[in-house]
Amino acid sequence: MRDLAAELAALRAQHLYRARRVVSSPQGPRLRVDGRELLAFCSNDYLGLAADPRVQAALVAGAARWGSGGGAAHLVCGHSAEHHALEEELAEFTGRPRALLFSTGYMANLGVITALAGRGDTVLQDRLNHASLLDGGLLSGARFARYAHADAGAAAARLATAGGERVLVTDGVFSMDGDLAPLPALAAACRAHGAWLVVDDAHGFGVLGREGRGSAEHFGLGVADVPVLIGTLGKAFGTSGAFVAGSEDLIEYLIQKARTYIFTTATPPAVAAATRAALAILRREDERRARLGALIAQFRAGCGQLGLTLMPSATPIQPVVVGSAERALAWSAALRERGLLVAAIRPPTVPAGSARLRVTLSAAHTEAEVARLLDALAAIAAAEVPA
Secondary structure (H helix, E strand, O other): OOOHHHHHHHHHHOOOOOOOOOEOOOOOOEEEEOOEEEEEOOOOOOOOOOOOHHHHHHHHHHHHHHOOOOOOEHHHHHOOHHHHHHHHHHHHHHOOOEEEEEOOHHHHHHHHHHHHOOOOOEEEEEOOOOHHHHHHHHHHOOEEEEEOOOOHHHHHHHHHHOOOOEEEEEEOEOOOOOOEOOHHHHHHHHHHHOOEEEEEOOOOOOOOOOOOOOHHHHHOOOOOOOOEEEEEOOOOOOOOOEEEEEOHHHHHHHHHHOHHHHOOEOOOHHHHHHHHHHHHHHHHOOHHHHHHHHHHHHHHHHHHHHOOOEOOOOOOEEEEEEEOHHHHHHHHHHHHHOOEEOEEEOOOOOOOOOEEEEEEOOOOOOHHHHHHHHHHHHHHHHHOOOO
């Protein structure tokens, strides 16, 4: 048997041990964590909808009408009218014929990739894709390869020699760097080689584009360019679950073949009701994205003045690269001492030597709160927190 205690001790010694925190408040810029109030810059609640009273009210009303559980899988008796209405609204919002709900983003990614590819096929992925996408490629049983990050030329060259059904998979916005995939070039490569383009837009959906439709809208791409669009609902939407949007045939095929859809209980209909409320708010209140954009600009300008190393990101994900895992932990701890909660991201999530503070901004933050974070970073940098 493996010596689990020794492996855990080794993780601690390498500054790679992860510990959970207990949050005793609703999600928002100010969290009560382990009994202490902290100003948080580590949530994916990009539009500040996770505790919006209107979304909460829709959840409560949905529970009163539909109950607290999904009851069964969608294909048994778990597909409620609330789920169906949300799918129709998501399809319309994304400009695609149909959408299909999944219980989580991880399940959506596994389900899509393993349904579209199998033995004898090829799954090609960006080297910095999310773990769920990589796992989907490995589980598919297809030939699995990765190309250099955001290198559309390298992706095209691999597609040219790939065999079987070809599926190219990428994040729309990369979760640890905050940069965007070169979707127009990837779409062109997929068209040229008859490959599927699968885009997981977990961190772009609701945030990017003129109307918040995500990375595809940001680049002016439609369903012919991005035939498989995946979005999560637990980030900018502030609720839970995920969806896949695409053609009529794609969605019907996934209903028949995606194991993570077929063999799991549907999310509670009340969550779908809350998500419909969040979608309505997102479509109506463009000022949320405008405010978020202003805060991103403020933070990047401030970090530039401090000489801090940022990734090339125009999204709410603003990683401050500090180097070693030990140093990232030290900076995170120093911020916490100042009442700020910022996650330290370490290997294997990111490459060795690129540990970082993953700062994430929300439309619910204020300019004064961002200024407070910048002041704290300036003080820590000036004090030269030891590695």
